[in-house]
Amino acid sequence: MKNINIMAGGPSCLIPDLSAYHDSSTHWIGVDRGAATLLEAGIIPHEVFGDFDSITNEQKIALENEAPHFHIYQAEKDQTDLDLALSWAVEQEPLSIKLFGISGGRADHFLGNIQLLYQTLKKKIDTVMIDRQNTISMFSPGSYTVSHDPSKPYVSFLPFTELVKNLSLTGFKYSLNNCHITLGSTLCISNELIHSKGAFSFTEGILIMIRSDD
Structure with missing residues (x-):
C-alpha cells in the first residue's frame, strides 16, 4: 500500500x-x-x-x-x-x-x-x-532537507525528548551549529528559510518540526 x-x-x-x-x-x-x-x-x-x-x-x-x-x-x-x-x-x-x-x-x-x-x-x-495552518512532523537523529513553502513560511523545532543534541540549522534566518536543545526550550520557535531549501541535523533525541502560516 x-x-x-x-x-x-x-x-x-x-x-x-x-x-x-x-x-x-x-x-x-x-x-x-x-x-x-x-x-x-x-x-x-x-x-x-x-x-x-x-x-x-x-x-x-x-x-x-x-x-x-x-x-x-x-x-x-x-x-x-x-x-x-x-x-x-x-x-x-x-x-x-x-x-x-x-x-x-x-x-x-x-x-x-x-x-x-x-x-x-x-x-x-x-x-x-x-x-x-500547520503541518507537524517528528524526526529521529539524522540529516534532513526542508524546501521553502510560501503557504507555511514559519518553521519551528521543538524537542520531544528531554534533550536533543547537536542540532544544526543551515539555510535558515537563524542558524545553529551543534546546539543542545532541552525540553521546554523555545530557542527554535518561528524560524524562516532564506533560500529555496534548508537543512537540519542532530545526533541524539527526538525532534518535532512545525511549519505554519500566520
Whole structure:
C-alpha cells in the first residue's frame, strides 16, 4: 500500500482542501466523525474506525452503505479511535501517512495525537499531521532537507525528548551549529528559510518540526 490518509474528528474549519491530497494511490481511513467528514467532501473511506458516538444515525447508515470495511468498537476501551486506526495503518507498511482532523477542540486529544507520531517514527514511516495552518512532523537523529513553502513560511523545532543534541540549522534566518536543545526550550520557535531549501541535523533525541502560516 503506497499512501494512507487518516481523517479524525477535529473541527471542520481547520481541515484543508482535501482535493490536493486525494488520488488513486491513496487509501483513506475515516475515524468516527471524521468518516462523515470524508463523505461530505465526496471521498468514500476505504476503512472506518470508531465507536460512532459523535455522529448521527443517518450518517452512520450512510457510512455503512458506502464504506467497504467497518471497524466498530465499544466506547469504553484502552485506545482512542485514532490510535486504533493508526495502528492498523502502520501494519499495512505504507510509504507515508497523512493525518487530518487532529487539531482544535479538546487539548488532551490534540496533545495525545501528537504523541501518536512516535508510533510511526519507530516504524520509519513518513508521517505528517496537517490542518489549515500547520503541518507537524517528528524526526529521529539524522540529516534532513526542508524546501521553502510560501503557504507555511514559519518553521519551528521543538524537542520531544528531554534533550536533543547537536542540532544544526543551515539555510535558515537563524542558524545553529551543534546546539543542545532541552525540553521546554523555545530557542527554535518561528524560524524562516532564506533560500529555496534548508537543512537540519542532530545526533541524539527526538525532534518535532512545525511549519505554519500566520
